[in-house]
Amino acid sequence: MPSPRALRLAIDIGGTFTDTVLVDGDGRILATTKTATTPAEPALGALEGARIALTAASAAWDEIGGFIHGTTLATNALIERRGAKVGTITTEGFRDILEIAYERRYSQYAINLEKPDLIVPRTRTFTVGGRMNARGEELVPFDEDAVAALAGRLEAEGIHAVAICLLHSYANPTHELRLREMLRARLPDLVISVSHEVSPEAREFDRLCTTVANAYIQPLMSRYLADFEARFRAAGLACPILMMTASGGMTTLETASRLPVRLVESGPAGGAILAARLARESGKSKVISFDMGGTTAKLCLIDGFRPQTARKFEIARAERFIRGSGMPVRIPVIEMIEIGAGGGSIASVDRLGRIRVGPQSAGADPGPAAFGNGGKQPTVTDADIVQGLIAPDGFAKSRINVNPSAARAVLKRKVGDALGLDPDRAALAVTEIADENMASAGRMHAVESGRNLDDHAMIAIGGNGPLHATRLARRTRVRTVVVPRNPGVGSAVGFLHAPVSYEIVRSRYTTLESLDVDAINRFFKDMANEARTVVRAGAPDGPLTERRVAFMRYHGQGHEIEVTVPPRDLETSDAESLRSAFGAEYSRQFSRTVPDMKIEILNWALHLASEVPEFGPAPSAPARSTASPAGSRMILCDVTGEWREAAVYDRADLPNGACLSGPALITEPQTTTLVSADFDARVDGAGNIWMTWQDGALP
Numbered sequence: 001m002p003s004p005r006a007l008r009l010a011i012d013i014g015g016t017f018t019d020t021v022l023v024d025g026d027g028r029i030l031a032t033t034k035t036a037t038t039p040a041e042p043a044l045g046a047l048e049g050a051r052i053a054l055t056a057a058s059a060a061w062d063e064i065g066g067f068i069h070g071t072t073l074a075t076n077a078l079i080e081r082r083g084a085k086v087g088t089i090t091t092e093g094f095r096d097i098l099e100i101a102y103e104r105r106y107s108q109y110a111i112n113l114e115k116p117d118l119i120v121p122r123t124r125t126f127t128v129g130g131r132m133n134a135r136g137e138e139l140v141p142f143d144e145d146a147v148a149a150l151a152g153r154l155e156a157e158g159i160h161a162v163a164i165c166l167l168h169s170y171a172n173p174t175h176e177l178r179l180r181e182m183l184r185a186r187l188p189d190l191v192i193s194v195s196h197e198v199s200p201e202a203r204e205f206d207r208l209c210t211t212v213a214n215a216y217i218q219p220l221m222s223r224y225l226a227d228f229e230a231r232f233r234a235a236g237l238a239c240p241i242l243m244m245t246a247s248g249g250m251t252t253l254e255t256a257s258r259l260p261v262r263l264v265e266s267g268p269a270g271g272a273i274l275a276a277r278l279a280r281e282s283g284k285s286k287v288i289s290f291d292m293g294g295t296t297a298k299l300c301l302i303d304g305f306r307p308q309t310a311r312k313f314e315i316a317r318a319e320r321f322i323r324g325s326g327m328p329v330r331i332p333v334i335e336m337i338e339i340g341a342g343g344g345s346i347a348s349v350d351r352l353g354r355i356r357v358g359p360q361s362a363g364a365d366p367g368p369a370a371f372g373n374g375g376k377q378p379t380v381t382d383a384d385i386v387q388g389l390i391a392p393d394g395f396a397k398s399r400i401n402v403n404p405s406a407a408r409a410v411l412k413r414k415v416g417d418a419l420g421l422d423p424d425r426a427a428l429a430v431t432e433i434a435d436e437n438m439a440s441a442g443r444m445h446a447v448e449s450g451r452n453l454d455d456h457a458m459i460a461i462g463g464n465g466p467l468h469a470t471r472l473a474r475r476t477r478v479r480t481v482v483v484p485r486n487p488g489v490g491s492a493v494g495f496l497h498a499p500v501s502y503e504i505v506r507s508r509y510t511t512l513e514s515l516d517v518d519a520i521n522r523f524f525k526d527m528a529n530e531a532r533t534v535v536r537a538g539a540p541d542g543p544l545t546e547r548r549v550a551f552m553r554y555h556g557q558g559h560e561i562e563v564t565v566p567p568r569d570l571e572t573s574d575a576e577s578l579r580s581a582f583g584a585e586y587s588r589q590f591s592r593t594v595p596d597m598k599i600e601i602l603n604w605a606l607h608l609a610s611e612v613p614e615f616g617p618a619p620s621a622p623a624r625s626t627a628s629p630a631g632s633r634m635i636l637c638d639v640t641g642e643w644r645e646a647a648v649y650d651r652a653d654l655p656n657g658a659c660l661s662g663p664a665l666i667t668e669p670q671t672t673t674l675v676s677a678d679f680d681a682r683v684d685g686a687g688n689i690w691m692t693w694q695d696g697a698l699p
Contacts, residue, residue: 006065016294019489020049031056061236070244083216106324136172161191221260249501270494300336310335370407382407386427439475461490466673488670501609539610555598622657
């Protein structure tokens with residue numbers, strides 16, 4: 001039974017660092033810490049961070065009433081191909097779904113095109129007799145007699161997990177359920193994922209890929225989550241552990257173990273949630289979140305105080321920015337673009353004399369050369385240290401000893417000597433390339449989403465985000481940058497603002513002309529009951545909010561757009577309301593409509609979520625004052641490219657209302673904010689830093 005303090009703990013395990021945040025019942029942050037991730041046993045680094053935070057807050061384990069966890073383990077297992085040996089079972093006659101894919105090349109004229117690695121080779125793909133049609137009607141009975149031989153082949157191949165994806169199982173899962181039942185009776189240790197639970201949507205290639213991804217990481221994630229829970233229970237944790245999902249909500253350990261594919265990209269989702277909340281508090285309706293950690297940088301567009309969402313993304317693209325070159329996964333997800341440009345991203349010079357940064361990362365082990373842990377390759381963090389942007393003293397609360405000489409030496413040896421540059425110029429070149437990579441990806445993402453970045457504000461978080469934010473803003477023509485409190489652990493802070501939620505997207509084809517509202521109401525009722533079971537397991541009490549969506553298109557089109565459906569029983573008259581809403585959204589996206597064309601609805605979605613507690617109104621604007629620096633240091637100016645004296649401020653000593661001009665460094669335990677020479681900065685009433693381009697600085 002937790003004590004009256006009812007503390008809440010959030011832990012985000014990243015590729016390089018593990019972030020921990022402890023808050024009280026009113027949302028006040030009591031302690032934060034950033035510890036090195038322990039890749040072999042991630043729970044160890046998480047436990048260390050939790051113990052440091054509890055000690056700093058003079059708190060005990062039994063005072064924790066809420067625990068939220070996010071991890072990159074699922075993402076990394078898929079990218080690094082560290083999952084189980086997987087086989088697939090599809091409907092007879094459809095063995096080559098993975099081989100055929102979309103029946104097109106993602107790069108039409110690439111002679112040496114590298115096909116996406118879809119995990120399962122043809123030798124481990126199997127079929128079984130039986131057939132459903134798109135309405136869920138049985139055309140061919142399920143071939144139960146073939147299951148015994150099928151089980152024998154799975155066992156002979158040494159397959160540990162199997163992905164079952166039978167034709168039209170989203171409409172009628174009877175055959176998938178029977179096949180799972182019979183396989184479990186014969187192979188009790190086999191891990192089985194069925195497509196109607198993982199991704200109950202039409203389009204069998206995407207559905208099969210998602211089920212394969214789930215089966216591939218399910219054994220690993222089940223073991224990890226069980227070990228994680230056991231270690232924290234042994235330490236004294238009494239409350240349930242909730243897992244962050246890719247869609248920006250939380251779910252139970254049981255659901256996460258059954259559907260681990262929903263944990264992919266769950267860590268970065270916390271940063272987008274924090275940015276959306278800050279956007280709402282400040283009244284900024286157009287925002288881009290910028291989360292730069294040790295391994296990658298993530299950017300997410302936020303409009304109308306809601307992060308941009310998607311139903312599909314790709315894992316491990318063969319070509320970074322080319323759609324179709326990765327493995328498609330169809331789950332609800334906060335849409336963001338991820339670039340291999342973190343603090344640990346490795347810099348090199350290719351045979352054409354070009355500097356490359358990432359996507360390879362030094363990670364937590366060995367890390368940057370300056371950390372003295374065996375790193376032999378120059379990283380972005382090494383380049384920042386050489387430019388004077390990171391102070392060696394007190395870095396990571398002095399838990400990491402920083403050696404600037406090692407950073408200079410490795411930059412000279414690996415970059416400078418190849419290009420005839422001294423270490424200073426080599427360091428500047430590395431950060432210029434890293435910043436331009438991020439800016440280019442951000443501009444492309446905005447264009448693909450029909451947005452302009454120059455009317456957005458940027459919210460910067462992560463261990464390296466505040467250090468690179470003004471440099472990225474200049475390149476993307478963003479005029480305002482906001483650095484919230486505790487930005488170095490921003491994703492973990494975002495976890496604490498997430499609801500317990502569950503989203504279901506399910507296929508049921510109809511046209512507006514033939515819309516059977518009674519059948520659709522029953523359809524939504526079934527989805528609501530399923531979602532409520534999951535949400536109530538993590539949030540037993542309190543009101544729930546429900547959002548419904550129809551995915552609509554004109555007849556003959558290949559993809560749909562989202563149209564909001566009223567969260568109530570539909571009536572016959574709602575068909576015309578849906579038609580008008582579809583026309584308005586289609587016109588917004590494509591600047592026109594198609595008259596007299598039949599409108600189809602392929603998928604329906606239901607999102608159920610608990611309410612997120614509010615922590616009081618935003619404070620009023622404080623009186624402006626001139627900030628007093630704690631000292632100064634020489635930095636390599638990112639505007640002029642010359643060494644220049646920069647004022648140094650301790651963020652903890654900056655009062656609300658404090659104003660200052662660049663170049664300046666604002667230091668805190670987990671990160672440093674660079675106020676570039678062409679930016680001014682002020683601290684608002686909530687302690688957030690607002691950096692604005694000086695008048696006339698934008699060309």
